[in-house]
Amino acid sequence: MHLVVVGGGITGLTVAWELVRRGHKITLIERNVIGGLAAGFPYPGKPETFLERFYHHIFTSDQLVQQMIEQMGLGCELVWRPTLSGLIAEGQLWPMRGPIDLLRFRPLGNFVDRLWLGWALFCLRQTKNWEELDGLTCREFFFRHGAGRGYERLWLPLLQAKFADFAEQASAAFLWGRVVPRAGSRHKNQEHLGYLRGGFQKLFRVMGDSLADRGVRIILGRPVSRVVPGKTCEVVVEEESIPCDRIVWTASLSLLARLLDPGANEPLQNRLPQVPYVAVTVLILALTEPLSDYYWLNSIDPSVSFGAVIEHTNLAPPEDYGGEHIVYVVNYHLQEDPRFHGKSIEELLEYHEPSLKQIFPRYSRTKIRRLFLSQDSFASPVYHVGFGNSMPPYRGLVPGIDVCNMAQVYPFDRNMNHCIQNALNYIATCFGRG
Ligand SMILES: Cc1cc2nc3c(=O)[nH]c(=O)nc-3n(C[C@H](O)[C@H](O)[C@H](O)COP(=O)(O)OP(=O)(O)OC[C@H]3O[C@@H](n4cnc5c(N)ncnc54)[C@H](O)[C@@H]3O)c2cc1C
Structure with missing residues (x-):
């Protein structure tokens, strides 16, 4: 059977990995780079170190990610560190252990x-x-x-x-x-979190290379622009049309709805459940000094402009980034929120600077060595009340197209481990236990 997997995030990679192991012919298509939301970019001056576009760690309970890291031969690079979490409230930091x-x-x-x-x-x-x-x-x-x-x-x-x-x-x-x-990640009120030194991108790179070695055709940097459902179906990537027996869609359903032939497939589009998503905007600061001892800070202070601050180098050592201290300043928001949508790095820094100064006395613009901006419109499904009944099924929504995406991990949050579990559940449900 020839299957086209759309999306090269952890879900698409896991699906491709399992299906090729079972002898299927696989084409994997990703519009950006491999790794999806968990992807990283090479850190300037450190070509072998990747920094996640969005902060990532794993919990001790995330067994499937750990197994995957082991299986890809990267186990010795997985490190566990005690981390401190807290809250920002009433203008100050509060530990929350x-x-x-x-x-x-x-x-x-x-x-x-x-x-x-x-x-x-x-x-x-x-x-x-x-x-x-x-x-x-x-x-x-x-x-x-x-x-x-x-x-x-x-x-x-x-x-x-x-x-x-x-x-x-x-x-x-x-x-x-x-x-x-x-x-489960807390022992005696001390949380331990895991990180793959050099970035989780290393895992995705090794997986991608292994898939290619096993004969998977991987198309990167080219979006699927049309999907034609049916008994035998078709995926269109730029000028190329790829016929196949089945499509596995791993991105959001609203993206799929846009690519189903408009007009002719109107009733099919209507069959897709509406799963709302929130977007995320992350301003990444590379600083000469740390901001605080906290790894993770959520803000419940209405006067503060960000929802969370994650100081990555309180989990991974700053030496990996040339001694720079990496801080993610995070806002989840509605997709068209004018405070974030279409804003430049400089505008976002201006927006956050008063709060950074107020909350972190060590912050100063002169300590910024680099700035990066990451945004994604489909950062998380909204797991609303009654979501259990409106979760999309793996098969049956559109002929020839299976859906395996992070809207199906409920009631858990959509982390990498639950995405792997969901991909394995999909394979077991639709292809049997191999
Ligand atoms: C801010 C943030 C922080 C996070 N922190 C953590 C964490 O600490 N630990 C953790 O485990 N998880 C974390 N996650 C969650 C984790 O990143 C996701 O659960 C996981 O990466 C989802 O993988 P996926 O493959 O299901 O989806 P995605 O990674 O979204 O993959 C879907 C892919 O489909 C591609 N695609 C879409 N349309 C097309 C098209 N037309 N053609 C081709 N390709 C297409 C997209 O480019 C994307 O790469 C975080 C997520 C965010 C946003």
Whole structure:
């Protein structure tokens, strides 16, 4: 069988890897570089070191990524480091290592409010079946557990930073999928996170090379411009038309809808479920000095312009980047948000500078060595209430086209590990257990 896999992110690579192992003929098409949202670019002056366009780490519970790294012969480059996470609130930094820090977190309200929030999170962790939570919004969940104030003051701003205007629609099952697996990365209130030294791009490069060695045709830097569904189907890449037995679509469904022949396939387009996505804009600063000791900081401070700050070199050593300290300044937002859409690096720096100065006394423009900008319009599906019933199926939406994408990892957040798991589930469901 000849299958065309559209998308060279971790999902497309995993699907191609498994299907070629089973003897299928595979063509993999990626419009940009291999690696998708997790891709990195060569760091200036360090051609063998890649920096992720968007910060990436793995949890100790992310077993499938670890297995893949081992399988590709890169196990010795996977490093684990203790990291510090915290919150930005009321103009200052608050460590958030576990329940004690939550109880000490004054911006949450009085001590009783903090206890109620702790209780609600305890109940969340005790929930065995996430489907019980699928019909509840996060607001409903917290209010039912007496933690309304904790929701308003902590979780709502966190959800706004993640899902922008969709925050109030986020399902409590998504919260479960985010909180429960992450607890496994904490030992005695110390979180350990993993990183592939030199960048996760190394993994994707090795996978791409191995696929090519196994006869997979890999087309990079050229977008699929049209897909023709049917019993035998066709993918059009620029001037080239590639007939095949089946297409595996790994990007968002709204991108697929745009490429199905307009007019003739109107009813097919209508069959695709509408999965809303949020966009992300990340300003990357390379500094001469660190900003803080924190790896990960979420902001719930309404006066601050960013939703999160990730200091990558508090996970990976700055020596890997010529001694420079790498900081990601992050905003998830609606796709057309005028604060970010179409803005230049300089405009974004101007936008964030007052908050950077306010929160990080060590910040100064004179310490910036380089700036990079990363944006993506399909950064994350919005896992809204009832998402369990509207998740796209792998097969059956459009004749000849299978869908395997990050909208199917629910109730978990769309990380690399869950994308690999989803790809394996897709193969097992549609091709049997090999
Ligand atoms: C800001 C941010 C931080 C993250 N942090 C982490 C983290 O710390 N740890 C973690 O595990 N995960 C993290 N993730 C999530 C992780 O990056 C994704 O889960 C994973 O990369 C998704 O892989 P995918 O292959 O499903 O989708 P994608 O990577 O989106 O791949 C889909 C591919 O399809 C391609 N495509 C789309 N249209 C076409 C077309 N017409 N023709 C050809 N190709 C096309 C796209 O270019 C893209 O490469 C993060 C994501 C973001 C945005």
